[in-house]
Amino acid sequence: MDLNQLFQNIDIEMLLPELNPTKRSTYYHLICPFCQKKEAYIPNKEKLKPVIICNRKNKCGQIIPIWTYLKEFRGLSNKEIFKLLTGYEDNYKIPSNNKSTKIKIKIIRKPLKIPKAPKTISLTENIKNFKYLDIESKFQTIITYIYAFSLKTNQTPKINYYASRKIYYTKNIGFLSREDMFELTDKLANLFDYKSLTQFGIFLKGKMKFNFSSFAIVPSFDIYTNLITALRFRNIYPSKFKELEMSSQRLLNPLPYPLTLNKLKKFDTFYFTEGHIDALSLKKINVVGVEGIGSFNPINFQFFKDKTIIIAFDKDKAGFEGSLNLAKKAKEYGVRVKFLNWDPKYGKDINELLINNNLHKTYISDNLDFISSKNE
Ligand SMILES: [Zn+2]
Known part of the structure; x- marks a missing residue:
């Protein structure tokens, strides 16, 4: 064809x-x-x-x-x-006179279910058999390798970065300095083929793509396997490139950090925050750090069917609109929605509430109560 x-x-x-x-x-x-x-x-x-x-x-x-x-x-x-x-049913046989094509738009969503247990995959075995893997497994193998590497580097700059935001639990977040990335480039080039590294957007001109700064490495955990489905690179230095993603065309439909299969099975309520910094600032286990509404594929709400989500987005105009949007999409999937409210004078987002010691000033209700007037 x-x-x-x-x-x-x-x-x-x-x-x-x-x-x-x-x-x-x-x-x-x-x-x-x-x-x-x-x-x-x-x-x-x-x-x-x-x-x-x-x-x-x-x-x-x-x-x-x-x-x-x-x-x-x-x-x-x-x-x-x-x-x-x-318009044809028949398997991959197009009649030669097929000129005008009628298109019917039908959005079918493949049902997503919470699996019972993740499949345990050996990273070493995958690396050994790399050329026989399918495209998704190839991508997962490379980024899981990068993630594992990023957990073993000198973590001090990362620890300081989060500590300045009063966040002290960061052990499942990795770190890559520029020097680490040059070392990693060599390792990746030895283990994997150049074509895959380039095709997945991990290499650019023979080097790791994001080697212009130092990054905290935020994973998306796979709920079907013990591997990683995407990595977010959080620039720890002020720059317009605050956060970059390695997700290979979203092949794997990554779930936001720090959501895991165990948490999905264990909890009936989840807080949804704007980004992983707010997720960690909330000091809860049942939390999902959505990196902006556009990055959360609503089909993933199927995992939250019959659960309650509590939206805790920023108290500004964008956060307010994002909250209502996310709520609307969630409800379409049979998810119950509540909101975390607080007066924005105590802090415009969850991390500011934490820094100002005001986390206890929040309350949960069915409606979205506050919007900061100064940000309008
Ligand atoms: Zn784009």
């Missing part, structure tokens, strides 16, 4: 309405499914390359084939995508 040819007959504006595509002379301009900014494009010159490319090079810059997008974000199977694109 020639994918390029198949996509040439497709009206992208009809195929991907949720990304709001606009047709231009040589490309489609559309919303990036990863960062939610309307700064992505699909090339459309001569032959349409079936791939969505985010133009925000240093901030997002994700690239995803449309087929993969339909699979991962719409939850469609290969068969369903084939039918969506061609």
Whole structure:
């Protein structure tokens, strides 16, 4: 099957309405499914390359084939995508006179369930058999290796960074200085093939991509295996690149730190904070640090069905709107929603409440009560 040819007959504006595509002379301009900014494009010159490319090079810059997008974000199977694109049921056989294609948009979500126990995978074995692994396992193996390495470096700068925010429990967060990253570059180049390292966006021009600063390494834990599904690089020095993600086109639909399978099984209530700093500041175990509403794939609310979430976003305009948005999406999945309220004079976010010794001034209710007037 020639994918390029198949996509040439497709009206992208009809195929991907949720990304709001606009047709231009040589490309489609559309919303990036990863960062939610309307700064992505699909090339459309001569032959349409079936791939969505985010133009925000240093901030997002994700690239995803449309087929993969339909699979991962719409939850469609290969068969369903084939039918969506061609209108034909038959396995990968397109009639030669297939010119105009009717597209029916059907958003099917693959049901997600909390697994009973994670599959134990040996990192050493995976490294040994690397070339035989599937693409998801390859990516998980590399980032789990990076994560394990980042836990064994000199952790002092990380410890100081969090301590200045009154956070002292950071043992499952790693650290990589620039020097660590040069050492890690050599190790990765020895263990894994260059093609995979580049393809997954871990290497850029033969070196680890984010080697311009020192980073705290925040993992997303896999609930199906003992490996890692994504890494966030938190720049510990002031910079416009505050946080970068290694998530390989969100292949694995990562869950936010510090959520784990055990916690999902154990707790019926979860606090949702803006980011991992607030998650750690809350001093609770049942907490989920959502890095902005756009980064939390709502299909993951299926894991929280019949549970209660307590949204504890910032008390500013963005936090207020984000709270209501997240609440709306959660309710669609049968999740009960409450809010953590406090007067913003005690601190605009959870970390400020902690620093000001005001965490006890918060209370839970069914409504969102406060919005800071000075931030409007
Ligand atoms: Zn983007």
